[in-house]
Amino acid sequence: MDPAGQLAYTDAYARSVEARVATVDDSGETPLVLLDRTVFYPGGGGQPSDRGLLLRASDGRQWTVRAARKTGGDIVHELEPTSDGPPQRDDVLRVDLDWARRFALMRTHTALHALCGVVWRDYGALVTGGNMEPGGGRMDFEFERMSGDLVDEIEAKVNTELAAHRQVRVNVLPRDEAFAIPDLIRTKINLLPEGIRDIRTIEIVGLDLQADGGTHVANTSEVGGIRVTGYESKGRINKRIRLELVDPAG
Ligand SMILES: [Zn+2]
Numbered sequence: 001m002d003p004a005g006q007l008a009y010t011d012a013y014a015r016s017v018e019a020r021v022a023t024v025d026d027s028g029e030t031p032l033v034l035l036d037r038t039v040f041y042p043g044g045g046g047q048p049s050d051r052g053l054l055l056r057a058s059d060g061r062q063w064t065v066r067a068a069r070k071t072g073g074d075i076v077h078e079l080e081p082t083s084d085g086p087p088q089r090d091d092v093l094r095v096d097l098d099w100a101r102r103f104a105l106m107r108t109h110t111a112l113h114a115l116c117g118v119v120w121r122d123y124g125a126l127v128t129g130g131n132m133e134p135g136g137g138r139m140d141f142e143f144e145r146m147s148g149d150l151v152d153e154i155e156a157k158v159n160t161e162l163a164a165h166r167q168v169r170v171n172v173l174p175r176d177e178a179f180a181i182p183d184l185i186r187t188k189i190n191l192l193p194e195g196i197r198d199i200r201t202i203e204i205v206g207l208d209l210q211a212d213g214g215t216h217v218a219n220t221s222e223v224g225g226i227r228v229t230g231y232e233s234k235g236r237i238n239k240r241i242r243l244e245l246v247d248p249a250g
Pocket residue numbers: 109110113202212213214215216
């Protein structure tokens with residue numbers, strides 16, 4: 001699969017594309033389908049993979065994609081098994097994301113970056129990990145002096161930053177150039193394997209810059225607001241903060 005066919009990395013808002021089936025592996029429990037292009041994000045960096053549908057216009061059949069994953073350099077789609085079998089090689093299919101779920105993940109992922117940005121800028125705490133579901137997530141920090149009072153303050157600051165209509169930019173930089181950016185060191189860029197030549201970065205302009213493979217909204221105003229739903233100690237230094245999106249409509 002040509003990397004250019006992996007649309008999620010360059011256009012997070014692409015929710016549908018027409019594609020041709022490259023290979024089908026029907027030997028396991030779930031059929032695995034490789035396409036020549038896809039809008040699916042395969043999971044990684046704490047963001048779960050997308051779900052959605054494959055539709056064959058020639059006969060109206062459709063298949064549910066329950067997950068996608070990265071195998072080698074390819075993005076492979078795992079289908080729900082059906083009694084009349086998977087699509088065939090060279091079939092032309094429409095690839096449709098479960099967009100409500102994906103967009104919630106993009107908003108959640110961007111909110112977590114805003115949290116990282118505030119915690120680094122105002123408290124100097126490094127992020128050590130994170131995870132998310134649509135609408136909520138958690139981040140872990142090396143943040144010895146975190147407390148309930150600080151968490152309230154952090155929540156207010158994150159909401160201020162989200163409301164500031166900050167642009168969110170995707171860049172792909174040569175490795176040497178990326179390593180020269182001091183801010184990137186805190187996201188453990190040093191752990192990236194030697195073989196990776198280009199580093200993808202996500203910048204919330206004026207707030208946060210991280211090496212990152214996920215999908216994000218284009219402007220913080222699309223996130224809406226957040227609420228901190230919990231925090232806990234994972235040791236003397238390591239602390240966890242949980243947040244959820246506050247739906248602007250709700
Ligand atoms: Zn991210």
